[in-house]
Amino acid sequence: MTIKDTPEEWEVRATETPFAGNKTSVRTDDVVMPGGSVVRRDYQVHxxxxxxxxxxxxxxxxxxxxxxxxxxxxxxxxPAGLLDVPGENPLHAAQRELYEEAHVKAEDWRVLTDVYTTPGGCDEAVRIFLARGLSEAEGERFLVEDEEADMEHARVPVAELVRGVLAGELHNNCLVVGVLSLVAARDGDGLDALRPAQAPWPARPFEV
Incomplete structure (x- = not known):
């Protein structure tokens, strides 16, 4: 048996969108189960x-x-953010977020991992990049607002973050998955063996 996620789509008899927000919406599908029964599934579209x-x-x-x-x-x-435009190149979006939230640019980009954040109730897919060769970005800082206007910044050693994750002190899923994936990659084939930054992403197809 190959341990690998596989595409599959069960029959949907009916669908509706009871709520549509600014960035996400809620969809209700009537899904045919393997035994023939039809059940209703509500989930966030992201x-x-x-x-x-x-x-x-x-x-x-x-x-x-x-x-x-x-x-x-x-x-x-x-640093993280939404894919605001359908089909947007995820690398370009990641470079934008790093600039906007930290005023930093990077020379070397790799795909660290791809995850579904909460597949039981939301179709959000996240691509986590590893960025190295950091330096200050050129030009003026991006003007932040709302929650981002109150942001704090820090640079924290990897070992300290691993301790914080395992101690239950750090909870953001991208931070947790990213840091533990970094350590696993180092212990495996090394960071240079990670997928290239433009590797295909079936969950959110894009043009290079």
Whole structure:
């Protein structure tokens, strides 16, 4: 048996959108189960996201801390953002987010991992990039607003982040998955064996 996720789509007898928001919506599908019964499934429709684990020459990860209203906490996170345009190149979106949230650019980009954040209730797909060769971006800083206007920044050693994740002190999914994937990649074939930045992403197809 090959342990690999595979595409599959069960019959949908009816679908509706009871809520449509600014960036996401809620869809209700009547899905035919293997035994023939039809059940209703509600889920959030999401455009997809990118996140950037930016690693500097001192083995520190660039972090931001911002308020997340649904969980009523300020979370340490890695730079991330939505794929605002259908078919948008995820690498370009990641480079934009790193610039806007941290005013940083990177020379070397790799795909660290691809994840579905909550596949039981949302179709959000996230591509997490590894960015190395960091330097200050040119030009003026991006004008932030709303939650981002209160952001804090830090650069934290990888080992300290691993300890915080395993101690239950850090909870952002992209940070947790990104940091642990980084350590796993190092212990495996090495960071240079990671997929190239423009590797295909079936969950959110894009043009190079």
């Amino acid at each position: 455009p997809g996201s990118v996140a950037v684990l930016a690693l500097d020459e001192r083995d520190r990860v660039l972090l931001i801390k911002q308020y997340r209203h649904p969980v009523r906490e300020k979370l340490w996170e890695i």
